[in-house]
Amino acid sequence: MLPRARADTRFWSVAWLMVGDRVVASLEIASTGRERRRGLSGRDGIEGALLLERTRSVHSFGMRFPIDVAHCDAEMRVLRVTTMRANRVGCVVWRARSVIEAEAGSFQRWGVVPGAELEIRQ
Numbered sequence: 575m576l577p578r579a580r581a582d583t584r585f586w587s588v589a590w591l592m593v594g595d596r597v598v599a600s601l602e603i604a605s606t607g608r609e610r611r612r613g614l615s616g617r618d619g620i621e622g623a624l625l626l627e628r629t630r631s632v633h634s635f636g637m638r639f640p641i642d643v644a645h646c647d648a649e650m651r652v653l654r655v656t657t658m659r660a661n662r663v664g665c666v667v668w669r670a671r672s673v674i675e676a677e678a679g680s681f682q683r684w685g686v687v688p689g690a691e692l693e694i695r696q
Contacts, residue, residue: 591623591674591684592693598684599623599676601694614641614675623676625694631666632673634658640678642686645670650692655681 591601600622604610610626615636626632632643637660645654645667654667657678674692676684686692 587696589625589694589696591625592695593685593690596685597695598686599680601625601674603627603694620675620677623674623680626673626675628671629673630668630670632658632664632675634660634662634664637661642676642678642681644674644681644686644692646672646674646692650694652686652688652690652692655686655688 587603587605589601589603590597591599601624602620602622603625604613605627610629613626613632614620614624616638618638630645634641640657640659643656643658643664644652646652647669648671650672653670654665656664658664674686681687
């Protein structure tokens with residue numbers, strides 16, 4: 575008999591986030607509705623970033639740290655970058671097809687700005 579998984583166990587797939595030709599961070603990918611709803615809630619931080627596929631807006635309820643949020647179009651071009659404190663609701667970006675979240679300050683270090691072309695490598 576297999577042991578039961580704890581309720582907070584995450585089953586993300588993992589990839590690399592690239593800006594231009596540079597690998598800037600490990601990337602967890604939240605593909606399912608359950609993974610997207612959970613997001614970074616309840617965590618104390620994140621090494622790297624989290625990609626929320628098929629997402630146009632996010633919230634920061636249940637977050638324990640401020641986050642950087644990048645809304646990306648279908649080609650992974652950054653449309654908008656914001657920083658959110660805990661317990662906020664973000665704006666809907668209608669052209670967005672995915673969102674990347676990371677600890678606040680990460681995007682500045684990585685060069686993630688509006689217009690930047692990101693790549694996901696698995």
